[in-house]
Amino acid sequence: MKLTKLSLGCALVTGLMAFAPVQSQAAVIDTNLYVPLNIQVTINYVTNNVIKKATVTSKDVLSKFTDVKGVTLAVFNGDIVIINKTNVIADLSTSNYFTFATGDSIVSSKGTNGVTKYSKSEAGIVNIGFFDDAVKTNIQNNRVAFTLTGNYTLSESDSAPSKGLVSESVSFKASNLSGVGHLAVDVLNTNLPLSGSASASASGKVLPDN
Amino acid sequence: MRPKIVIFLMLAGLAGIVGMFALKQLTEPRQPATAPMTLQQVRAVVLPAASPVRATNTPAMANPAETVASSEPVDTNALAEAHEADIQAHIDRLQELQAEDDPVSLQAILAELTSPEKEIREAAIEATIQFGSRDAIPELRELASRTDDANEKKALMDAAAFLDLPKVSEIQAQKPDGKTQDAAPPQDPPSPSPQP
Numbered sequence: 001m002k003l004t005k006l007s008l009g010c011a012l013v014t015g016l017m018a019f020a021p022v023q024s025q026a027a028v029i030d031t032n033l034y035v036p037l038n039i040q041v042t043i044n045y046v047t048n049n050v051i052k053k054a055t056v057t058s059k060d061v062l063s064k065f066t067d068v069k070g071v072t073l074a075v076f077n078g079d080i081v082i083i084n085k086t087n088v089i090a091d092l093s094t095s096n097y098f099t100f101a102t103g104d105s106i107v108s109s110k111g112t113n114g115v116t117k118y119s120k121s122e123a124g125i126v127n128i129g130f131f132d133d134a135v136k137t138n139i140q141n142n143r144v145a146f147t148l149t150g151n152y153t154l155s156e157s158d159s160a161p162s163k164g165l166v167s168e169s170v171s172f173k174a175s176n177l178s179g180v181g182h183l184a185v186d187v188l189n190t191n192l193p194l195s196g197s198a199s200a201s202a203s204g205k206v207l208p209d210n
Numbered sequence: 211m212r213p214k215i216v217i218f219l220m221l222a223g224l225a226g227i228v229g230m231f232a233l234k235q236l237t238e239p240r241q242p243a244t245a246p247m248t249l250q251q252v253r254a255v256v257l258p259a260a261s262p263v264r265a266t267n268t269p270a271m272a273n274p275a276e277t278v279a280s281s282e283p284v285d286t287n288a289l290a291e292a293h294e295a296d297i298q299a300h301i302d303r304l305q306e307l308q309a310e311d312d313p314v315s316l317q318a319i320l321a322e323l324t325s326p327e328k329e330i331r332e333a334a335i336e337a338t339i340q341f342g343s344r345d346a347i348p349e350l351r352e353l354a355s356r357t358d359d360a361n362e363k364k365a366l367m368d369a370a371a372f373l374d375l376p377k378v379s380e381i382q383a384q385k386p387d388g389k390t391q392d393a394a395p396p397q398d399p400p401s402p403s404p405q406p
Contacts, residue, residue, distance in 0.1 A: 027302065036305045038336050040372060054378045057340050059308070063379060070309055085306075144378055169298055185381050199336060201305075203298040 027074065027083075028204035034074040034083050035170050039128065041146055041196035045183045054183065056130075056144065056196075064132050064144075065090060065097075075100060075172070075200055096136055099129035102152065113158055114166065114208030122154040126174050128198060139182045139191060146181030148196050150174055161208055169203040300330045304337040316341055320349050323366075331362070335369050347373050 027034050041056040058073040065082060066089065073092075074083045080098035082089040092098040105124030111117050128148045135141040152174035159167040177198060180191040304322060307315045319341055322334035338346045347370045354366035 027305075038305075038308075038340050040339055042372065042375065043378065053375050054381050055372055055375045056378050057342060059340050059342050060377055060379055068309065069311060072305060072309055143382065167295075169294070183378060183381070185384075201298070201301055201333070203295070203302065 027202035028206055029083060029086065029088060031165065031205070031207045032076065033168050033170060033202055033204055033206045034076045034081065034088070035172065035200040035202040036072045036074045036083075037080065037172075037198065037200045039073070039130075039148075039196065039198045041148065041181070041194055043146065043181045043183055043192055043194040045185065045192050047185060056146065061130060061132075065092070074202075078102075096134040097131055099127065099136070099147075101127045102154075103127070111158075114161060117160050118156075118158040118166075120154075120156045122156075124152060125149060126152040126177075126198070128174075128177070139180065142182055143184040144182070146179060146194055146196070148174075148177040148179040148194070148198070150177035152198075158208065164207070165205045166208050167203070168206050170201065172198070172200040174198045297327050297329050300325070300327070301333040304330075304333045308337040308340040310341075311343075313345070316343055316346060320346060323349070323353055328362075332365070335365050339369050339372055342373070342377070344373050346370075 027036060037058060039056070039058045039061065043054050043056065044051055045054060046052070059068050062068045062071055062073055062082060071082055071084050071089060074081055076088075078100055079091055079093035080100050081091050081093070093100065102122075102124050105122050107120060107122045109118065109120040111119060113120075126149065129136065130144070130146050131139070131142045132144045133142040135145075139145045139147070152172060154170070154172045156168065156170045158169075175197050177196045179194055179196070181194045183192060300322065304319060307319050316338075319334055319337045322330055323338070325331050325334065335350075338350065350366045350370040350373070354363045354370070357363050357366065
């Protein structure tokens with residue numbers, strides 16, 4: 001009988017493991033939501049009198065600062081930061097490597113954040129800048145730099161608070177961005193045309209915004 | 211011990227096992243004539259239609275909600291919220307996987323390219339780009355050739371084309387002294403642009 005119980009127990013545990021929910025709280029650090037940011041940029045440059053293209057992603061950006069394994073570029077309170085599963089490793093905005101700003105926004109919302117169930121939709125213009133030598137004043141004084149601008153949409157939903165926390169979900173999309181950049185290998189040493197996109201999405205149990 | 215006794219004990223044991231099995235069959239509750247609606251069936255009613263991409267790979271991550279079956283009344287709002295949470299959990303997981311650099315993580319990302327959920331497939335394309343491996347290009351092109359959705363086909367082909375381009379870091383590795391050579395102020399002022 002003990003063997004039967006053990007077999008049933010093993011089968012139950014195996015079954016539970018096989019159908020364990022896909023749960024991730026990687027974006028939540030100290031009850032704050034850090035929203036992982038994906039950037040992809042295609043930059044045009046000239047070499048040997050030929051226009052060529054090269055790419056930059058969030059992972060490429062990260063590789064300039066740290067071992068990329070297990071770390072993510074993320075947005076928090078308008079700052080671009082590097083996070084792992086438990087900690088903020090660096091703030092790239094306060095150290096002048098990154099800029100991220102939204103403006104000309106229009107907003108529609110329903111409910112009261114932190115009091116009732118809440119949802120928000122937002123649209124506007126986003127400006128994103130990256131400067132690998134932290135020289136924001138002159139883009140060409142960086143080895144790699146780019147500034148991107150274009151339309152974005154943002155949606156946010158929050159549950160009503162429970163035990164002081166809300167279940168928050170955020171999704172940001174900016175599909176058609178354009179701008180200029182600099183690549184040190186470009187022989188013309190000028191601002192280079194580029195295109196790109198940015199997206200960010202995360203969810204988790206966090207402190208209400210207000 | 212005598213062989214007769216051993217045989218007797220073995221037969222007695224066998225009879226005991228058969229008895230337990232029979233008892234278990236008798237005590238198990240019978241299946242109802244009409245099975246309760248599963249969450250998957252409910253989704254088919256309350257949520258948008260499935261993907262235009264035909265799933266051929268085994269999903270990398272199990273969908274826990276599909277294992278739920280209840281005879282209690284179904285709260286469609288709660289189900290829709292659970293469904294959204296499940297999708298977001300997959301997206302969060304993809305973001306974790308893209309930060310890795312091993313073939314297993316890449317395969318897990320590629321498997322999500324055929325998820326029945328469009329949002330997950332979109333996130334999987336993004337994760338494939340961010341993962342940054344050219345090993346993904348054949349899979350992206352293969353899926354693009356099989357999908358009927360024009361937007362999704364373009365997204366898959368664009369992702370393959372993006373991965374096919376050199377990375378800035380690769381170009382700089384070929385020319386590591388680029389900054390010294392090019393970032394200094396130019397010796398001569400740039401020639402004026404022709405006026406229109």
